[in-house]
Each structure stands twice: as structure tokens, then as C-alpha cells.
């Protein structure tokens with residue numbers, strides 16, 4: 001248990017992506033089966049355990065400890081599982097905690113224990129585990145494990161461990177279950193790739209690269225089809241051999257939140273498309289915004305009222321399997337024709353076909369891109385007519401060409417030190433724009449950004465923060481920001497919407513500091529009214545969905 | 550005599566009226582007895598100072614020769630008459646030169662522990678329990694949550710990380726007096742014999758420990774030109790915790806922030822400080838050591854000073870030991 005507990009402790013405190021991957025890869029290489037498989041499940045969120053109620057734990061600890069001393073301890077630590085892991089004194093008569101009980105052994109005992117014995121078993125295990133293992137154990141059985149590692153990241157660590165592409169892991173993922181022994185045997189090179197017997201598994205999706213400055217000059221428009229890029233979430237719908245599943249683009253099973261779509265999927269095959277809310281083109285009703293879609297995301301179940309108010313549908317982009325037939329080696333044109341035929345027969349209220357955008361020159365397409373016919377469009381997709389469906393992101397077959405991000409000039413108001421590499425720099429900034437309150441112009445914070453600038457620009461920003469601090473609250477510094485003295489930055493962002501959670505009433509999507517405007521004074525910065533006006537023309541997006549854990 | 554008349558708290562610190570002296574006073578006084586060299590206990594500006602030779606040396610090195618008018622060296626275990634009382638100094642196991650001070654008059658004895666710990670520390674003498682009527686204990690980590698793990702395991706975490714991330718400089722924040730030297734000595738015991746780089750602020754104290762016969766191995770100043778930044782890849786750099794939030798830290802390649810402190814036991818504390826690798830190593834007692842020490846000394850009464858007074862007082866009450874908090878002010882937490 002200790003190596004797993006140590007890994008969790010390190011992951012929680014490690015901000016850098018690569019360092020997290022390294023910690024996980026090293027652990028997976030060193031730990032035996034089935035321990036590492038259970039650890040993988042705990043991190044990726046695929047572990048199913050009977051959970052133990054906080055009250056039971058409180059009871060257990062108070063069997064041995066004065067209630068007042070426990071309260072002092074809990075008040076200080078602030079987290080129940082952590083408090084108990086720290087105050088627990090093994091019973092004097094308990095078994096010697098000499099050997100480290102393995103994660104696999106702990107899981108086995110939990111899985112085989114009857115309901116009635118759980119109380120005693122938890123007490124026993126707490127006695128046998130040492131400090132940080134007790135913490136990990138308590139987090140597992142209370143279901144409170146939060147370590148800031150996405151499913152995608154842990155899959156990358158597995159890929160690194162076995163020196164395979166991450167898309168291979170993603171393709172296998174939903175066909176396997178804890179403790180993933182066959183997966184690790186394969187990654188260790190001791191066995192072949194696991195064979196999947198459930199066909200409706202996720203197949204890694206094909207991704208586009210952004211259109212760069214000179215990319216189009218050398219390409220012939222005649223080789224490409226153009227499609228609108230819809231602002232929902234990319235999904236894969238599989239219905240094979242009686243199993244229906246809806247996956248997000250990273251392979252998370254989101255079927256539970258979309259029973260309406262699964263029920264309507266009466267065709268066999270695997271479709272790639274955009275999940276949206278509103279009416280399909282086939283029913284002649286409007287596609288609704290991302291914020292409407294958000295009402296349906298990140299739910300385990302969904303109410304009837306939700307289904308009626310926020311009906312979901314899929315706008316088809318591509319066809320990976322037609323029945324059992326693998327379409328991926330076929331050209332885009334062939335797949336598209338098959339997809340079109342399939343959708344024609346599908347339920348009109350839940351499926352439509354993403355229309356192609358006719359164009360003859362890049363200039364024409366550029367104009368269309370900047371003035372799309374629907375507010376739920378966030379750009380253009382370009383797909384080579386002869387390209388097969390390949391998983392992952394390789395440059396050439398597919399491009400995405402987004403609408404210009406929005407820009408405003410804003411004034412830096414607060415700064416906070418960054419993490420890891422940047423922990424000695426003030427690199428996280430809160431910026432604001434002007435608004436009138438009680439007849440006076442004041443700056444109101446409208447967002448936070450911590451990237452977009454170069455290392456050299458960060459030096460400039462950091463120096464400014466250090467030389468112009470007017471107040472400190474913990475790690476945050478308040479920076480001098482007046483009409484005639486302050487630091488102006490150009491902030492680029494991809495969307496903007498109303499928000500009741502922000503004092504300014506607006507929330508930006510993906511803001512970044514795109515330029516330092518040392519040539520401007522704070523009095524030249526934008527006003528809140530400008531931002532509010534942008535909402536009218538914006539794509540109507542709230543914050544992006546949280547990355548699934 | 551009543552212990553409350555032998556020693557009692559005042560705004561300047563703990564006062565012994567019959568002896569005319571203060572223990573670890575926080576303001577300048579005529580006569581001071583000092584338990585150990587940490588800046589919150591050992592301040593400059595007193596007229597007469599009595600302390601162990603090591604503590605006097607440490608004060609001199611920090612404040613200069615004029616830190617007081619006259620000094621008196623305390624020999625461990627030897628009784629000295631001061632006014633109408635006798636005082637004696639006994640090892641406290643906290644840092645080099647640290648001592649408990651026993652004060653006695655009319656067959657009433659009070660022991661002031663100062664800061665102390667019960668674990669083995671290669672850089673100082675171990676705590677010696679002294680029988681007494683009243684034991685005045687610190688309570689920096691006086692909550693049942695504090696169980697400091699074996700320090701060898703904490704050192705092993707650092708050594709593992711050096712192997713795992715050989716491209717990163719490992720920046721260890723440690724209090725300049727005691728903690729830094731203990732970490733270095735423990736690393737040497739664990740077989741780490743590469744040069745260890747130290748921040749300028751701790752060079753003098755490390756030199757002093759060496760001159761007292763505590764071997765710290767190859768120590769080098771952590772100063773470099775920007776051009777040989779890479780030479781710190783995989784190196785261990787020890788400095789005061791405050792230096793790591795500073796521009797100073799930027800000279801090192803991809804620095805890993807590490808902090809050696811008893812506070813690192815609580816995960817949220819480590820996270821708030823941006824620490825990536827917490828090392829739970831403390832120069833104070835943890836909860837089991839505090840309670841075991843009281844059980845071992847069996848004083849008639851326990852007075853609790855700086856730290857988490859209420860929990861330790863509660864524990865004493867549950868054991869049927871008379872206890873009260875002293876509410877002294879002016880003493881810091883470990884390394885904070």
C-alpha cells in the first residue's frame with residue numbers, strides 16, 4: 001500500500017504534466033500485479049467499491065479517542081479522512097505492522113467482506129496500515145480521491161511505460177476492467193495485445209491541426225471538403241452486437257447522461273459527431289448554445305424534465321463502422337456517402353448530418369469562416385477528400401480554422417506566483433476593465449490568465465509586479481493600477497458569456513495574454529460595455545466542461 | 550514554596566523574582582537565561598546572559614560580540630546559585646547547544662524545557678529527563694494529528710526523487726540553525742556523498758557545526774553565473790525557506806521546491822506553500838513524544854507554553870495531571 005500512497009501524495013503536489021507522467025510511469029513499472037491495476041483504476045476513476053459513510057469512520061475513531069481532542073484535530077486539519085489517518089493510534093494488542101499490506105490484499109479483503117463485517121474490517125485495516133497508507137485507504141473507501149490527474153494523463157503514462165501510442169490505450173480502454181492484468185502484461189512485453197470481446201468499445205478519434213499562417217498557400221481547395229465546426233462536444237456513438245455506448249472524445253463513457261440518444265440509436269455501427277442540444281436541421285429547429293448543452297454534461301443520471309427542456313442530438317461528421325464493417329480505411333468521400341445514407345434512416349429528432357460548405361477558393365472560405373450562418377459555429381473544418389480515418393492528430397488530412405478569438409485591452413490588477421517551474425515568478429494574473437460605479441470610473445476584474453506570454457515577457461511582467469505591489473494577501477499581490485499608471489495587456493479569448501459568479505457579470509472562455517501593451521496607459525484600456533456588447537455576437541459559451549477525472 | 554511564585558509569566562517573558570532573571574525573554578532585560586540559539590528565544594540586548602557555550606557562540610555569530618554586556622557559560626548538569634535560587638542546564642535535544650533549565654528553591658523544582666525533541670539527532674545531545682514538580686513544556690506540535698515519521702524515510706524520499714528527476718535542482722528549505730545541519734548530516738549517514746550546496750545565509754552556522762566536530766561533508770556555496778545553471782541539475786541546494794520564493798531560486802534549473810518541517814505532515818499546508826516534496830522532519834516533539842515525556846517525568850503539574858496549548862492541557866486533565874496554559878507570546882512556529 002505504501003508505494004501507492006506515496007504516489008498519490010506526490011501526484012497531488014506535482015503541478016507539471018511531465019513530472020506527473022514520470023511519477024506514474026515509474027510506479028507502474030515497479031509495482032506488481034494486481035496492485036498497479038487497482039492503482040490505475042483508482043486514478044482513472046474506474047474503481048467500484050462499497051463506500052463507507054463518514055459517520056462510521058467518526059464512530060471508529062471515537063472508540064479510541066477523546067471527542068474534544070478529536071474536534072481540535074479535525075478543526076485544524078479540515079478534512080475528515082486526513083484527520084483520522086493522522087490521529088489513528090494502532091491498538092496496543094494489534095498485529096505488528098511489520099510488513100506493508102499490499103493494495104491488492106486490501107482490495108481483496110474489501111471485496112470479500114460482507115456488509116455486516118465492514119466496520120470491523122476497516123478498524124483492522126486502519127490498525128495494520130501506516131500513516132500515508134491509512135490516508136490513501138480512507139480516501140478510497142470514502143470515494144473522496146481527488147488527485148488532479150485526468151484519465152487522459154494516466155493513459156499517456158501507460159503509453160510511455162509500454163512505448164506505445166496513447167490511441168492504442170484509448171481504443172482498448174473500455175474493453176478492459178480492473179485490475180487490468182492483461183494490459184500490464186502487454187505493456188511489460190510479456191504478452192500480446194489484449195483481445196477485446198466487447199465490440200462497442202471506444203476507437204480513438206481523428207483530430208485536426210489548426211491552420212497555420214502559410215498552410216493553405218500550398219494546398220489546392222479542390223482536394224478538400226469544408227464543414228462547419230460546431231460548438232458542442234465531440235462524441236462517438238457505438239451500437240454493435242446489442243451494446244450501445246456514448247463516449248466523449250477522450251473515451252469517457254457518458255452514456256448515463258444521454259439515454260435519449262442511446263434509445264434513438266437504432267442503427268448498427270460507430271458514428272463520429274458533435275453532441276448538441278436543441279433541434280436538428282431535419283426538424284427545422286435551432287441548434288442551441290454550449291451553455292445549454294452544459295446543463296446536460298457531467299451528470300450520472302438525467303431527469304425527464306431535463307430531457308424535455310434540453311433535448312440532445314448528434315450532428316454526424318463521420319462513420320467508423322457501418323454495422324460490423326470497418327470503414328476507417330475508406331476515403332472521406334466514401335465514408336461520408338455511407339454516413340449520409342445511415343442518417344437519412346435514423347430518427348430525425350436525434351440525428352442529422354453536418355452539412356458541407358461549398359467553396360472554390362481559400363479567400364471565399366475565409367469570408368464564410370468570419371461570418372458563419374449560425375451562432376453555434378466556432379469555425380471551419382477542412383478534410384482531405386481522399387483521407388482515411390486515422391486516430392490521433394497528424395498534420396495534413398484534417399485542419400481546423402477557427403473564428404478569430406476576441407481581443408480586449410485590459411489592466412493587470414492582481415498577480416500570484418505560479419507553480420513548479422514558475423514558482424518564483426508572478427505568472428498568474430487577474431486583469432480588469434473600466435466601468436462606471438457611482439459616477440466614477442473604476443477597474444473591475446473580468447478574468448484570469450496565466451499563459452500566452454513568452455518567457456522574456458514573463459520577466460517583464462514579474463519585474464513590474466515586484467516593483468509595483470501595493471498590498472499582499474497571502475500569495476496574492478495587488479498591483480498599482482490607476483488611469484495614469486499601470487500595465488496594459490491585450491487579452492485574447494475564445495468566447496464570452498454572462499456569469500453570475502463573477503462580480504463583473506461576464507466570464508471569458510480560454511483567456512490568454514496575447515500581447516504586452518507597454519505603449520498604452522490604463523486609461524486607454526477597454527470598458528466593460530465593450531465586453532457586454534461582444535456577448536451579443538459571441539458563440540454563447542460558458543466555461544468549457546471540466547476535464548473528466 | 551508555591552511554584553507560581555518561583556516562576557511566572559510577564560510581558561517580557563518567564564520571570565524568576567527570587568533569582569532576578571528571565572528565561573528566554575522577548576525584550577531586553579538585566580539578566581537572561583537562554584535555552585537555545587533560535588532567534589525567538591535568544592535575542593540581543595540583554596545585560597547579562599547565561600547559556601551553554603554553544604548557545605553563546607551562536608548568539609555571538611548572529612548578533613556580533615556586543616550582543617550583551619557580560620556572559621556566563623552554563624555547564625550541563627552543574628548547579629549555579631543565582632540570588633536565592635539555584636539553576637542548572639540539561640540537554641534538550643532540539644539543536645546544538647539547546648538546554649532545558651531547571652530552577653529550584655526551597656525544594657520546589659521547575660524545569661523549563663525550552664524547545665525539545667526525543668529523537669536521535671546526529672547534530673546535538675539527546676534530551677535528558679529531569680525530575681521536577683512542575684514541567685513547562687512547549688506544544689508546537691501539540692495536537693494528536695502530529696506523528697512525525699522516521700526521518701530516514703523522509704531522507705529516502707529525497708534520494709529517490711534525485712534519481713527520478715536528475716535534471717532538476719532539488720531545493721530544500723530548512724531552518725538555518727539546526728534543521729539544515731541535521732538534514733545534511735542525515736543525508737551523509739544515508740550514504741549521499743556528493744557536494745551539497747548551501748545558501749549564503751547558513752554558511753557561518755554550518756562552519757560552526759563543523760568546528761564543533763559535526764561532520765557535514767563537502768559543502769559548497771550555491772552561487773553561480775547564469776551560464777553554468779545546468780551544473781545544478783540533480784544537485785541538492787539547502788537554504789532558508791524564505792529564499793525559495795525569491796528571485797534567488799531562479800538561478801537553478803527547473804527547481805523542485807522541498808520543505809523540511811513538521812508542518813509538512815498536513816497536506817494542505819504543503820499545497821498552500823507550493824511545496825512539491827514535503828519532508829516531515831521536525832526539531833520539536835510530536836504528540837506521542839510530548840505525552841510520553843510527561844508520563845516519564847511524572848511532574849505534579851504541567852504548564853504549557855507556545856503552540857497548541859489547549860489540546861495538551863486537555864490531555865493532561867484526562868490523565869489526572871494538573872495542567873494550565875501559560876500564554877507566553879513572542880515565540881514562532883518551526884520555520885514559519
Ligand SMILES: [Zn+2]
Pocket residue numbers: 585587590643664
Ligand atoms: Zn527552537
Ligand SMILES: [Zn+2]
Pocket residue numbers: 587589590664880881
Ligand atoms: Zn520555540
